[in-house]
């Protein structure tokens with residue numbers, strides 16, 4: 575294995591300095607397996623993915639890699655440096671207000687027309703041609719004569735690198751969160767390799783996130799081909815790994831997640847050595863059963879339900895303290911849900927407006 579370090583310019587500051595991100599390219603001596611792209615920290619406060627990349631690189635030094643691996647930590651320098659007081663903001667572009675992970679490009683490709691023109695190609699050549707088409711679409715977006723927003727430019731440059739790989743992992747965290755995985759429905763068996771107890775099975779809908787920007791175009795192609803009577807598996811795998819809570823670096827935990835990633839890469843033939851997944855129960859629900867609970871009132875919050883632990887219907891979720899109403903029955907309100915769930919994450923702050931997304935919970939959970 576050879577390791578190359580590069581730096582990619584993804585923007586420019588008002589004072590003229592370049593915004594750059596570090597890129598590590600691990601090149602296989604004889605590439606025979608799938609190629610991999612892993613990025614971290616697109617949301618500024620979600621720093622743990624950098625620690626996972628550190629542990630991955632340390633472990634990969636001991637393995638024989640059979641596929642090229644591109645690692646992009648610190649993928650959003652503007653977001654990572656967007657501090658306010660003790661906290662990192664960095665979830666939304668401060669100029670446009672757009673979530674940094676909703677900036678990826680939806681390709682405007684006429685699939686019916688494209689397939690009509692390319693259907694005589696065998697699968698290998700078809701995949702090559704479609705990948706080229708996706709990369710050209712990114713390039714033309716980047717070179718628009720009308721320019722491109724800061725966030726969109728950064729995202730599409732990252733997306734261009736990711737489109738070149740067969741396996742794409744986007745490392746995030748929740749606010750206060752247990753570990754969970756966003757996994758496309760067609761790839762559910764992959765969830766049994768990562769060291770992650772909860773999986774959200776997502777459909778073929780593009781909402782602007784990195785993982786969807788990678789698998790949606792291929793899933794659509796595969797579905798269209800199926801409708802014409804030709805079977806082709808979706809040739810890319812893309813996942814978002816939510817590795818616990820934001821504003822947290824934990825090296826031992828990062829090693830556990832790196833080993834889960836290595837178990838998946840071993841299964842896929844990216845590394846020659848056998849790395850077994852951790853033997854642990856894993857659960858899932860469909861995205862439609864992943865519910866947001868918005869606070870019915872404003873106030874101070876005591877979060878009672880632990881993330882990652884099943885919560886029975888009517889069990890307490892949180893207390894809302896309204897000290898201004900002391901002496902009335904509204905001073906303390908206990909919140910609960912009418913159905914069983916598993917709380918996956920909750921809001922990071924202990925004070926909320928009415929309507930704040932207080933918890934996100936999985937319902938209709940099943941073992942996978």
Ligand SMILES: [Zn+2]
Pocket residue numbers: 617620675746747
């Ligand atoms: Zn995130």
